[in-house]
Amino acid sequence: MSTPGRSSPPDGDxxxxxxxxxxxxxxxxxxxxxxxxxxxxxxPALQAVGPLRFVTDAGWHPLAQPAQFNLLPMLVASVAxxxxxxxxxxxxxLFTAIFMTDYAPPALARLLRGVVELLAGVxxxxxxxxxxxxxxxxxxxxxxxxxxxxxxILVLALMILPTMVLASHAAIAGVAAEHRLTxxxxxxxxxxxxxxxxxxxxxxxxCGALLLSTTRALGxxxxxxxVTGNVARMPDSLFAPARTLTANIALELAYAMDRHRAALxxxxxxxxxxxxxxxxxxxxxxxxxxxx
Amino acid sequence: xxIHSLPTTTxxxxxxxxxxxxxxxxxxxxxxxxxxGVNLTVADGSVTALIGPSGCGKTSFLNCINRMTDLIAGCExxxxxxxxxxxxxxxxxxxxALRRRVGMIFQRANPFPLxxxxxxxxxxxxxxxxxxxxxxxxxxxALRDVGLWREVIDRLDDPALALSGGQRQRLCIARAxxxxxxxxxxxxxxxxxxPHATAAIEDLIHxxxxxxTVLIVTHNLAQARRVSDxxxxxxxxxxxxxxxxxxxxxxxxxxxxHPVTADYVxxxxx
Amino acid sequence: MRDRLSAVAAWGAAGMVLAxxxxxxxxxxxxxxxxxxxxxxxxxxxxAGRAGxxxxxxxxxxxxxxxxxxxxxxxxxxxxxWLAEFGHRQPRxxxxxNHALDVLAGVxxxxxxxxxxxxxxxTLGLGFSILSGGLTLACMALPILVRVTGAGLQAVPAELRxxxxxxxxTQWTTLSRLLLPAALPALLAGTLLGxxxxxxxxxxxxxxxxYVDRYPGSVFDSARAxxxxxxxxxxxxxxxxxxxxxxxxxxxxLILCINLATHALARxxxxxxx
Ligand SMILES: Nc1ncnc2c1ncn2[C@@H]1O[C@H](COP(=O)(O)OP(=O)(O)O)[C@@H](O)[C@H]1O
Ligand SMILES: [Mg+2]
Numbered sequence: 001m002s003t004p005g006r007s008s009p010p011d012g013d014x015x016x017x018x019x020x021x022x023x024x025x026x027x028x029x030x031x032x033x034x035x036x037x038x039x040x041x042x043x044p045a046l047q048a049v050g051p052l053r054f055v056t057d058a059g060w061h062p063l064a065q066p067a068q069f070n071l072l073p074m075l076v077a078s079v080a081x082x083x084x085x086x087x088x089x090x091x092x093x094l095f096t097a098i099f100m101t102d103y104a105p106p107a108l109a110r111l112l113r114g115v116v117e118l119l120a121g122v123x124x125x126x127x128x129x130x131x132x133x134x135x136x137x138x139x140x141x142x143x144x145x146x147x148x149x150x151x152x153i154l155v156l157a158l159m160i161l162p163t164m165v166l167a168s169h170a171a172i173a174g175v176a177a178e179h180r181l182t183x184x185x186x187x188x189x190x191x192x193x194x195x196x197x198x199x200x201x202x203x204x205x206x207c208g209a210l211l212l213s214t215t216r217a218l219g220x221x222x223x224x225x226x227v228t229g230n231v232a233r234m235p236d237s238l239f240a241p242a243r244t245l246t247a248n249i250a251l252e253l254a255y256a257m258d259r260h261r262a263a264l265x266x267x268x269x270x271x272x273x274x275x276x277x278x279x280x281x282x283x284x285x286x287x288x289x290x291x292x
Numbered sequence: 293x294x295i296h297s298l299p300t301t302t303x304x305x306x307x308x309x310x311x312x313x314x315x316x317x318x319x320x321x322x323x324x325x326x327x328x329g330v331n332l333t334v335a336d337g338s339v340t341a342l343i344g345p346s347g348c349g350k351t352s353f354l355n356c357i358n359r360m361t362d363l364i365a366g367c368e369x370x371x372x373x374x375x376x377x378x379x380x381x382x383x384x385x386x387x388x389a390l391r392r393r394v395g396m397i398f399q400r401a402n403p404f405p406l407x408x409x410x411x412x413x414x415x416x417x418x419x420x421x422x423x424x425x426x427x428x429x430x431x432x433x434a435l436r437d438v439g440l441w442r443e444v445i446d447r448l449d450d451p452a453l454a455l456s457g458g459q460r461q462r463l464c465i466a467r468a469x470x471x472x473x474x475x476x477x478x479x480x481x482x483x484x485x486x487p488h489a490t491a492a493i494e495d496l497i498h499x500x501x502x503x504x505t506v507l508i509v510t511h512n513l514a515q516a517r518r519v520s521d522x523x524x525x526x527x528x529x530x531x532x533x534x535x536x537x538x539x540x541x542x543x544x545x546x547x548x549x550h551p552v553t554a555d556y557v558x559x560x561x562x
Numbered sequence: 563m564r565d566r567l568s569a570v571a572a573w574g575a576a577g578m579v580l581a582x583x584x585x586x587x588x589x590x591x592x593x594x595x596x597x598x599x600x601x602x603x604x605x606x607x608x609x610a611g612r613a614g615x616x617x618x619x620x621x622x623x624x625x626x627x628x629x630x631x632x633x634x635x636x637x638x639x640x641x642x643x644w645l646a647e648f649g650h651r652q653p654r655x656x657x658x659x660n661h662a663l664d665v666l667a668g669v670x671x672x673x674x675x676x677x678x679x680x681x682x683x684x685t686l687g688l689g690f691s692i693l694s695g696g697l698t699l700a701c702m703a704l705p706i707l708v709r710v711t712g713a714g715l716q717a718v719p720a721e722l723r724x725x726x727x728x729x730x731x732t733q734w735t736t737l738s739r740l741l742l743p744a745a746l747p748a749l750l751a752g753t754l755l756g757x758x759x760x761x762x763x764x765x766x767x768x769x770x771x772x773y774v775d776r777y778p779g780s781v782f783d784s785a786r787a788x789x790x791x792x793x794x795x796x797x798x799x800x801x802x803x804x805x806x807x808x809x810x811x812x813x814x815x816l817i818l819c820i821n822l823a824t825h826a827l828a829r830x831x832x833x834x835x836x
Contacts, residue, residue: 013733017648023640024649027708028659030701031666034677041680095575103572112576115583121817123762125789126590126810129796133803134589158582165579194568219670221765222793246672246765253679253769268676275668363727365650391730398728402721404740414739415729467729 035272042269045069045262054266060232062252062260069263071270073234077149077242078271080235081224082217084153085160090210092157093164100165101172102194113169120162128226131155136227143239147229150238155223160213167212171205172198208287215275221246245271310376311336311475311505312357317371319352319361325532327352330371332524332535336474337502341516341541342509344526344556349533350509353526354477356380357507358394359387375475392419395468395504399480401460403452403467408444411452411463412470419471434470437499438462439492458489465496469504476500478508482515494519513557517545525553587814594811597804603812607775610799611791616809618777622692622785623761625778626771629696630703630760635753637700638707643737645708646715667705671765674702678770690784695771699763703756710755714748715741751827758820761813764789788813 049069057070096116100109131151140146179197199206221244229241230251243251249264256264312334319327327349334340342350352361359380361367373380380390404411412434416427435441440462444455452463461481468476478497482490497519500506510516516523523545524538537550548554601615608614641659649656678698688694718741726736742749764787772784773794786794792809795802 016734016737017644020640020644020648023637024644024655024659027637027641027704028655028662030704031662031669033681034666034669034673034701037677037681038673041676092575092578095571096579098568099572099576103569104576108576112580115580117821118818119583119586121758121762121821122586122814123764123789123792123817125762125764125792125796126814127586129792129806129810130586130589132796133593133807134585158586161579161582215668215670219668219672221670221672221675222789226793226797246670249672249676250765250768253676265676265680268673271670272673275670276665279665279668358728360724360727363723365653388730388732391728396724396728398721398724400721402719402725404722404725405744406739414735415731418729418731418735464725471729 038265038268038272042262042265045259045266048259049263054263054270060248062256062263067259069266071245071248071263071267073232074243074245074248074267075270077152077228077235078218078244078246078274080149080242081152081156081228081244082214084149084238085156085217086210086214088153088157089161089164089213093161093209093213094168094206096161096165097168097172098194100169101176116162116165120166124159124220124222125226127155127159128223131223131227139239145229145241147227147241148239149228149235149242152224152228152242152244153238155227156217156220159220159223160217163216164209164213167209168202168206171202171209174205175201204287207285208282211278211282211287215278218274218278219246219271220244221250225250309336310334311338312507313372313374314353314356315372317353317356317369317373319349319356320368320370321364322366323368327526328529328532328534330535332538334505334507334522336376336505338522339497339501339506339508339520340522340524341520342507342524342526343511343513343516344533345528346511347533348526348528350526351479352533354396354479354507354509357475357477358391358396360396362387392471393473394475394477395471395473397461397464397468397476397478397481399483401457401464401484403455403460403463405451405453407449408452408455408463409448412467415467415471430470434466435463437469438466438496440466458485458492461485461489461493462496465493473504475505475507478506480509480511483511490515513545513559517541525550525556527552527556590807590810590814593803594807594809597808598811602805602808606777607791607805610802611775611795611805612799612801613805616788616791616805616812618775619786619788619791619809620812622771622778623788625692625781625785626696626699626767626787627757627760629693629781630699631753631757633697633700634703634707634756638704638752638756639711639749641704642708642711642715645712647733647737647741663705663708666701667709671702671763674698674766675769677701678766683770688782690770690772690774692771692778692781692783692785695767695785695787696781698766698770699760702763702766703760706759707752707756710752711745711749714745714752717748718744747827747830751824754820754824754827758817758824761817761820762789763787764793768793788816 054069054071057068059068059070060073061068096112100112104112135154136146136151139148139151176198179201224244225247228244228247230243230247231241232243232248235242245267249267252260253264310333314330314332317327317330318325330353342353344350355361356369356373357375357380361369369381375390375393379385404414406414409431412431413427416430421427421430432441435444440459443459452460455463482493485493494515497506497508508519520541522539523541525536526533527536537544537548537553544553545557548557603615603620604617605615606618607616645656645659649659675698678694682688682694682697683690722740722744723736726740767787767790771787773786773790774784775786775791778785788809792806792813795806795809
């Protein structure tokens with residue numbers, strides 16, 4: 001009675017492996033497909049206009065005769081709002097994370113965490129709405145026209161703050177658990193342990209938090225579209241209106257034709273390249289990179 | 293190289309049938325040898341105790357026999373290993389069939405997070421036993437064999453994870469023997485159990501002489517003497533585990549041939 | 563001294579975060595509540611959205627989400643299963659797929675919009691439609707679904723896998739009877755997270771599912787998602803702010819519910835794993 005009977009079909013396992021393997025390949029191909037497709041769409045512009053003119057033309061006048069395709073003002077605006085937002089949100093987020101691990105009474109830490117998680121889920125269009133209706137008029141009363149680089153920086157800083165807080169909190173909490181006892185045993189002061197031990201130990205995670213927030217900021221479209229004024233000119237002050245690369249695409253794709261449309265895809269390509277460079281940088285620096 | 297020339301395989305009595313034969317078996321993890329050059333022959337129906345200090349490759353050796361090593365990334369097995377004359381290690385061999393002939397009991401009892409009944413029913417069904425009454429019969433027999441039947445008869449549909457440690461381990465044993473394996477691999481099955489549960493399991497093993505071929509890893513030398521008829525001593529040499537001595541349990545404990553064995557069984561090393 | 567400074571900075575930062583949060587949420591509540599009513603939820607928009615409600619918008623949103631999750635979930639689940647259960651046999655491919663998914667997670671949403679517009683709407687000829695928008699969102703949600711589901715599968719104790727393998731269970735049985743049930747909360751949490759992300763997305767939808775605010779008749783119709791509706795009311799419709807804020811309130815409330823549900827699941831899951 002010891003014949004183990006018909007073994008259930010290993011065919012089933014082979015099929016499972018084949019089907020999931022196919023799915024994995026497909027999932028892996030999506031990003032390649034997107035990159036190639038955007039490149040393909042951008043190609044006519046890259047070829048007819050040439051890559052150089054995207055930074056040397058007199059300005060962005062895609063419908064003028066002859067058309068001009070300088071993306072530089074938009075690139076500068078994108079980088080400027082991102083840097084500004086990171087300068088605000090970086091320290092603020094880090095200290096909030098420190099507050100949550102080191103200073104907050106547990107109940108307050110929980111409340112703060114809940115608040116930050118909710119903020120992280122708030123759609124960018126809602127941040128944009130708030131910026132447009134509440135923040136921009138305030139700025140306009142002080143330094144017209146209000147819709148400006150500064151408005152973009154402030155809204156963007158608020159938007160990426162939750163990402164920054166959550167990612168740095170994860171990084172610090174991760175090392176705190178293993179180092180806290182040692183540190184306490186050595187009799188370090190609170191700040192001493194923080195700056196001397198915890199933050200250096202959490203370096204990889206913190207750098208990941210910073211770069212993750214940066215990619216989010218760089219790629220933000222809706223909020224920028226709604227508060228920066230969308231003037232495609234090189235911004236000359238914080239209070240000047242500006243147009244980011246992302247907003248440029250959102251504004252013009254609806255009616256762009258032919259070479260103009262292709263030029264917008266060049267903008268998308270540039271954006272993707274920037275984000276990829278950041279991801280690479282993060283990997284190169286050994287940052288603990290965590291999405292979601 | 294003929295196995296008869298190997299010192300580790302000398303046996304007093306004639307061997308009825310060979311259940312398991314390892315020749316120059318070597319296990320590497322990410323290129324580092326953890327177990328090197330093991331030659332061991334195990335007779336059908338015998339109980340072999342594997343003893344030796346931690347980290348000398350006993351678990352690795354057991355894992356080769358039902359190819360649990362396949363689950364470990366970076367693990368490579370070389371040499372030959374045959375089970376009743378059939379090669380175990382070649383890629384083409386049927387893994388499921390092999391694991392159905394070789395049951396395994398782990399150090400930490402690992403019942404499925406299902407009901408007690410489903411724990412046995414699921415694998416039985418997998419083995420193609422369609423008839424519910426046959427499955428029920430096997431379930432009862434296996435639970436009776438491990439002495440669990442009386443304890444769980446009125447809660448067969450409760451979660452298996454609600455059982456005590458000793459009961460869980462016996463459930464795992466029942467799960468293994470319900471499938472009527474030829475070989476049972478037990479990796480420190482009693483290390484997490486109290487003396488009472490340990491005695492229950494030792495009694496079980498006693499009853500299996502001649503029925504299953506058992507390989508049991510244990511750190512408890514007294515247990516090795518009680519339950520086994522052969523003992524294999526593993527030791528760390530040059531950073532990798534290896535088999536240093538193998539023989540009938542009584543003789544090995546009374547007159548160890550290898551100096552490390554002598555120290556180990558006398559409690560002076562390991 | 564340094565202790566003092568750190569403390570002040572930490573309390574100050576946390577205070578500012580809370581204040582900013584209160585301002586943002588307070589603003590949405592204060593301006594959104596007056597426009598919110600049962601009538602608002604069940605009537606169609608009128609006068610370019612200034613009047614009426616968001617019933618057709620909600621319906622369109624549900625359709626778009628259904629397409630997105632319906633596509634991304636099977637694909638993401640299968641991918642996670644392969645990565646967790648079979649990938650180690652092809653480590654190179656596994657590495658490539660993981661890397662590709664990481665990069666995909668970093669692609670800006672407007673680029674998904676560009677791609678969706680060019681590929682689904684133009685090349686595949688789906689036009690501005692629920693299908694185009696849903697499929698674009700599916701691409702976006704894919705990495706989250708794979709990651710969270712994969713984490714759930716990986717968190718299943720190794721002993722369970724070993725036990726199943728040692729019993730000679732097929733991989734199919736192991737997966738369907740043991741691993742997936744154990745990872746189910748993570749699976750649901752991943753799905754909810756994906757829905758949350760998709761719900762918040764605007765830029766990828768403007769040029770794929772479009773602006774039409776009528777009730778959609780089929781997946782080939784253009785339809786306006788809730789987030790796009792908010793954007794349109796704020797930017798393109800003078801006098802649309804009131805309804806824009808009311809819609810924003812609905813959207814934030816929906817996302818809050820999803821967050822809470824995800825948390826409840828994650829907690830239950832951690833408990834069942836320990
Ligand atoms: N999965 C693994 N990966 C890497 N090394 C392992 C793994 N399993 C065991 N080893 C190594 O192999 C050696 C033997 O381990 P093991 O077979 O578990 O010994 P024992 O069961 O005798 O304690 C140890 O040095 C251990 O570190
Ligand atoms: Mg061991």
